Amino acid sequence: MSKGRLLDGVSPIEGISPTDSLDTLFLKSGSSTAHSPQSLRAKPWPARPQQLCKGIRGWRWWDSALDVVVVMLPIPFFVLAAAVIFVNGKIVDQEQFTILNHSIKGATTLFPICFAAITGRAAIKFATWKLEQGTTIGVLEQLMGSRTVASALTTQVQLRSFNVIGLLMIFVWSLSPLGAQSILHILYTPVLPTSTASSVAYMNSRQQSYSDPRPSSSFPGQWFNSLAIEMGSMLIAPTEVKISSMDINGNVKIPCQSSLLASGTPDSEGWVQTALMNATSNGSLVWSSLFGIPIELGTKLGNTTFSIESTYIELSCNNKTVESLEPDGQNGPRINFTYVSVAGPYFSAEDPDPLDPWIIGYRGVDITTYNDTDGSAYVFPLFCPDCLSSNFANKTIEAGTIAFQEFEGLDNANATTVFCNPYQRYVESEVSCMKTAATQQCQVTAQRDSVLPHMPPEITYLSFPLVALGLSALLPNVTPIHDATNEVQNYLVYDPLDPLTIMGEDNSVLTSGGSTPKFLSDVALSDIETRLGQILNAFVYGSTWNASIFLLGESIDNLQGHEFGGKNASFVPATRADIVAMIQNQTAAFTVPAVLRTQAQVYVCNFAWLGVFLFSTVVMLIGAITGVVFSRKTIVPDYLGYVSSLAKESPWIRMPDVGVNMDGMDKARLVKEVKVRLGDVSYVYGGYSEIGRLAFARLEETTKVKKGKLYV
Structure with missing residues (x-):
């Protein structure tokens, strides 16, 4: 050939x-x-020759292992999606964020690789099954030609076969880049306001008082010295401090509820908003005391919101008299024993002195002898209204009366007496504190009547003997008379926001030549009851057990482990029922739940992109299962490709x-x-x-x- x-x-x-x-x-x-x-x-x-036996029973172990691996490949992507959902809304933890960030970047790289491996395998397995069952060459070319994103599109164009299978292959393969890109957008960390659970400790203002004028008591010789210094500082403090929502020591001031109700309407739960932004600028908010309530925020920075329980004495001054003074003997100084004296009717620990510019006394039911019928005055103190038996809660008791008497000069002068009824108010205040690394600013934002059990308002701290007697004996000594000036009296008769007049004006008894001092008779009753109430409450707060926290600005943490007569401070967040029990036990300080709001990096999940990612992953999982199912349903060996x-x-x-x-x-x-x-x-x-x-x-x-x- x-x-x-x-x-x-x-x-x-x-x-x-x-x-x-x-x-x-x-x-x-x-x-x-x-x-x-x-x-x-x-x-x-x-x-x-052999029988075709590629079914379940004739399957080889490495094929089964491959099936398991293919089905398991989408699982890490589901885990990543679950992790993103889990951290959504939480504050960013740097170590946790590093792990998530690396996981997202790794998943973005691996997703198209895994998708291509799983989807391409599923297409081959399905095509092999179709070939075994009998199909057209066009269908096989569509399936075998759609092995990548680009080939899925070009195959359909080249074959001119835009049928269901072709469109489905284009759609499925388009999820490969779309799913990979969606991973990059499922999580971001903007700086947003965030709220977390926190707790705040605050001083119990409903503790027992140890006001006691007797020399045998430690209060006049020890505690009162600090109280006098602190009260004197508050009386002559700058105007900015007096209108501020906090006192000198950073304690939050409690407003008088009557001033809130005069300008606001309670909501369905009894809360009245304080509108402190306006109150701070014009001083329209009336504070119940010169002292605020000590609080302990800890080291957490941000805006903390919480509620505190407190009590204060509110005065209702309804009468004022002006009488001429009678001389005490021939050519003696004019003095008045008609109202305030040791013998009453308004009891004082001491009789008035000719040089006293003013004196204060109290008349009312002695709560310690309430069941007696003789109406005799004070016997023994029982510390505080909350110290009484719960039986007193249902009793009707007549309100007591405070008599504050001012003496206008030594010769040919008058005595002005103001009569006020004291009422014990129990309030719950919502407090907002903004703390930064350098400053801390707290203010009461809303207030309502306390919903906790308490005694009738007619039972006040003055209903206990030594509290009232201690007040009458020690309050005049808060600011000693010097150069004919008395700050307590001037705080009442002059503008309390002007420290210069409080420190410099003459008192009513000793006047400098040519000066015309202002007298109590010139002051409106509404102003007297506000100013005198602030002074009385400061004295009561400063006479309570653990008052060093009020007076010296000490930390509440110092109360832990020390029982100063009352119970230890509680540093476990308390429920309302817990606070009721702690008030009865005279616990020194409470810890209550709070909400801390800060500006922080927060995990935010983009659920739209997460939906795309999850859908793409589900399709990948379906592809893996499809490949396994049709591989097991096919008898003939893999031939195509x-x-x-x-x-x-x-x-x-x-x-x-x-x-x-x-x-x-x-x-x-x-x-x-x-x-x-x-x-x-x-x-x-x-x-x-x-x-x-x-x-x-x-x-x-x-x-x-x-x-x-x-x-x-």
Whole structure:
């Protein structure tokens, strides 16, 4: 057979005769045994025909392991989504944020890789199942050609097949870049206002008082000295301090509820807003005491909101008399024992002195002898209204009366007496504190009547003997008379917001030549009851047990572990029921729940992008399950997409007709070292030099194709 001629019976279009084996062709063409296809049989091919058994029972362990891995691949992405949902709204923790940030970046990189591996495998498995069931070449080309995002689109365009399968493949593959990009947008950390649970400790203003004028008591010689200094400082404090929502020591002032009700309307729960922004600028808010309630915020910075329980004495001054003074003996100083004296009717610990500018006394029911009928005055103190038996809560008691008497000069002068009824008010105040690294500013933002149990308002601290007697004996000594000036009296008769007049104006008894002092008779009753009430409450707060917290600005933490007569301070957040019990037990300080609002970095989940991410991950999981399901439903081995499958069907590379259960990869391992080429095989037939035959064949049986030559 001459070279350049085709074998008999073989045309360049029809291919090799089906009766010719590759061995025969080689022998016919005079090929040497060195090029024999026997090398294809050197690997351990199955020795005989086999049954198709790729079902569940015949599955190999490594295929099962691969199925498990494929199904598990989407799980970390679900875990990441769950972690983002979990931290949503929480304050950023730097260590936690670092882990999340690295996880998000890693997931962005891995998502398209995992998606492509899972979706591509699912497409092959489904195509193999369709091939086993019988389908069109177009469907197989759509499935096998859609192995990437770009190929999913170009395959449909090239095939002109925009059917359901084509559109579905485009949609599924578009989720690969979309899902990867969505990961970058599912979490961000802006600086936002945030609220967290906190707690605040504050002083119990309903503790027992130890006001006692007797020399045997420690109060006059020890505690009162600090009280006098502190009260004197408050009386002459700058205007900014007096209108401020806090006192000199940073304690929060409690407003008089009557002043709030005069300008505000309670809501459905009884709360009245204080409108402190306006109150601070014009001083319209009336404070109940010179002293505020000590609070302990701790080290937490931000805006803290909480509620505190407190009590104060509110005066209702309804009468004022002016009487001429009678001389005490011939040419003696004028003095008045008609109202305030040791003998009453308004009891004082001491009789008035001729040089006293003023004196104060009290008349009322002695709560310690309430069941007696003689109405006699004070016997023994019982500390505070909350110290009484609960039986007193239902009793009707007549309100007491305070008589504050001012003496106007030594000769030809008058005595002005103001009569006020004291009432014990129990309020609950909502407090807002803004704390920075350098400052702390607190203010009452709303107030209402206390809903906790308490005694009738007619029972006040003055209803206890030594409290009232201590007040009458010690209050005049808060600011000693010097240069004819008395700050307590001046606070009442002059503008309390002007410290210069309080410190510099003469008192009513000793006047400088040519000066015209202002007298109590010139002051409205409403102003007297406000100013005198502030002084009385400051004295009562300063006479309570653990008053050093009020007076010296000490930390409430110092009360822990020390029982100064009352109970220790409580540093466990208390419920309303707990506070009721602690008030009865005279606990020194309470700790209550609070809400801390700060500007902080907060985790914010973008749920729109998270939805895209989760949907893409769900599709990935469905793809993984689809690949497993159709792989198990298919009996025939994996055939599509392998070069070994192409080689098996090539008439120029004959493989053994065995191994039906071997998939494309199994066969690829057996023939991976065989060299092949898509080239010209016409020389096998001694072919025409003008026309070549293009075929997929072994390298040694082909020649390279040439540009410009004709091929079939």
